[in-house]
Amino acid sequence: MVRAYSDRPVDPAAIERALRNAVRAPSAGFSQGWAFLVLDTRADVDAFWSATTDAAAEAEPDSWLTGMRTAPVVIVPCSSKAAYLGRYAEPDKGWTDLDEARWPVPFWHMDTAMASLLILLTAVDEGLGACFFGIPPDYDAAVRERFGIPEDFDPVGAITLGHRSDQAGAAGSPSRRPRKDLAEVVHRGRWSG
Numbered sequence: 001m002v003r004a005y006s007d008r009p010v011d012p013a014a015i016e017r018a019l020r021n022a023v024r025a026p027s028a029g030f031s032q033g034w035a036f037l038v039l040d041t042r043a044d045v046d047a048f049w050s051a052t053t054d055a056a057a058e059a060e061p062d063s064w065l066t067g068m069r070t071a072p073v074v075i076v077p078c079s080s081k082a083a084y085l086g087r088y089a090e091p092d093k094g095w096t097d098l099d100e101a102r103w104p105v106p107f108w109h110m111d112t113a114m115a116s117l118l119i120l121l122t123a124v125d126e127g128l129g130a131c132f133f134g135i136p137p138d139y140d141a142a143v144r145e146r147f148g149i150p151e152d153f154d155p156v157g158a159i160t161l162g163h164r165s166d167q168a169g170a171a172g173s174p175s176r177r178p179r180k181d182l183a184e185v186v187h188r189g190r191w192s193g
């Protein structure tokens, strides 16, 4: 994840490729209950940060915010639970009760996360940097209001996109906490240990 960017603009064709790849993600029932708010002008990106930052942080931004604000592009992937409930009420699925208990795992978020990963992977292919990050719940309403996100879509987070800054630094999270060993997370045949 890259958290500081240069002022070099991103080729719009690269953004297009990232979005085209995103919609090739798998989705339950091919529901495709996702949408992507693309902010690629300085004014829109600044508006995103204003909507997600309180006055104190705006006055004195920390290093995370200072770096992230330099990204020339922000994409907000949104998921639609309604799209899945509707799709699975169709005759080939038949869940006409629209019962949410049928969804122990919220596939709408999962599928939008998979699409988000394809954006991140496209960034790598394009020689760009990117970072997926959460939008704190306190700012959800402000983001919806500012960008007109409809009620039946939920932002699952946001992705900054741009050329890595020289100041971005190479040390990632694995330098602060170890990556888990495969033996710790892989259970062959039976969960053991």
Ligand SMILES: Cc1cc2nc3c(=O)[nH]c(=O)nc-3n(C[C@H](O)[C@H](O)[C@H](O)COP(=O)(O)O)c2cc1C
Pocket (backbone or CB within 6 Å): 001, 002, 003, 131, 132, 133, 134, 157, 171, 172, 173, 174
């Ligand atoms: C669901 C999710 C939420 C994340 N939220 C944040 C976040 O709020 N801020 C941030 O800087 N990174 C966030 N990240 C990025 C992770 O911190 C990053 O993937 C992990 O630390 C490894 O990358 P790193 O080595 O660059 O830190 C998030 C990643 C995921 C998948």
